[in-house]
Amino acid sequence: MSLNVTIVEPPALFGEPGKQLQRIDTILDMAPVGDVIVLPETTLTGYVSPQGLFDLSAFAEPFESSQLAGLRELAVRRRAAVIGPVIERDGERRFNTQVVLAADGSLLAKYRKRHPWYPETWATPGDLPFPRFRLGELECTLAICFDVHFLAEEAMHELGESDVLFFCSAWVDSEFDSRPDHLVPLARDFGLVVVNANWGRGDPALPGQGGSMVVGPTGAILSRATELHRRLDVRID
Numbered sequence: 001m002s003l004n005v006t007i008v009e010p011p012a013l014f015g016e017p018g019k020q021l022q023r024i025d026t027i028l029d030m031a032p033v034g035d036v037i038v039l040p041e042t043t044l045t046g047y048v049s050p051q052g053l054f055d056l057s058a059f060a061e062p063f064e065s066s067q068l069a070g071l072r073e074l075a076v077r078r079r080a081a082v083i084g085p086v087i088e089r090d091g092e093r094r095f096n097t098q099v100v101l102a103a104d105g106s107l108l109a110k111y112r113k114r115h116p117w118y119p120e121t122w123a124t125p126g127d128l129p130f131p132r133f134r135l136g137e138l139e140c141t142l143a144i145c146f147d148v149h150f151l152a153e154e155a156m157h158e159l160g161e162s163d164v165l166f167f168c169s170a171w172v173d174s175e176f177d178s179r180p181d182h183l184v185p186l187a188r189d190f191g192l193v194v195v196n197a198n199w200g201r202g203d204p205a206l207p208g209q210g211g212s213m214v215v216g217p218t219g220a221i222l223s224r225a226t227e228l229h230r231r232l233d234v235r236i237d
Contacts, residue, residue: 004034011202014046
């Protein structure tokens with residue numbers, strides 16, 4: 001059982017989803033693409049404006065709309081599954097959503113961030129369970145950024161039954177990168193691989209950007225992205 005994963009870490013960009021998709025394509029052109037392409041949290045719209053505003057409600061749209069269409073087109077054209085973000089509007093509610101699409105563009109899973117970070121006052125806490133889906137022969141689940149503080153308790157069953165946790169983030173931190181403090185114990189305690197796609201350094205530049213990583217089931221960090229390459233290609237066995 002194996003899965004080739006391509007994490008894409010484009011520079012942070014606010015309010016230009018079309019341009020960000022072009023950047024993602026440029027990064028994907030650098031080398032052959034894996035079985036699944038993983039994009040960071042809110043990477044199409046951006047997570048925070050250059051002025052420090054965290055309000056993404058202006059980008060919220062019905063689920064079946066332009067952001068999902070862009071991800072579907074990417075999956076079909078690259079012939080790969082895609083895990084990517086949608087800022088979703090459902091009536092008066094707004095969700096920080098991540099989807100899993102098959103290589104033919106069909107929907108495999110949908111997850112709404114259950115625990116928006118404190119500045120994400122625009123976002124409604126997600127009302128969907130942590131998803132279970134298969135990629136190749138591997139059982140997988142998915143979570144988004146601030147959810148990490150609640151996973152061990154709230155997603156115990158899903159983590160215990162999964163081979164891979166896809167963890168998409170727009171991490172904001174101090175000078176010290178605290179992601180390994182959370183991801184290493186999860187990988188080790190549940191015996192799974194953690195695939196973290198984190199937002200890249202861009203505009204605005206904030207501590208916590210960069211360094212997407214893959215953590216093995218023993219808790220060892222198997223690989224990390226660099227600012228130079230903006231992608232991480234890993235084979236999961």
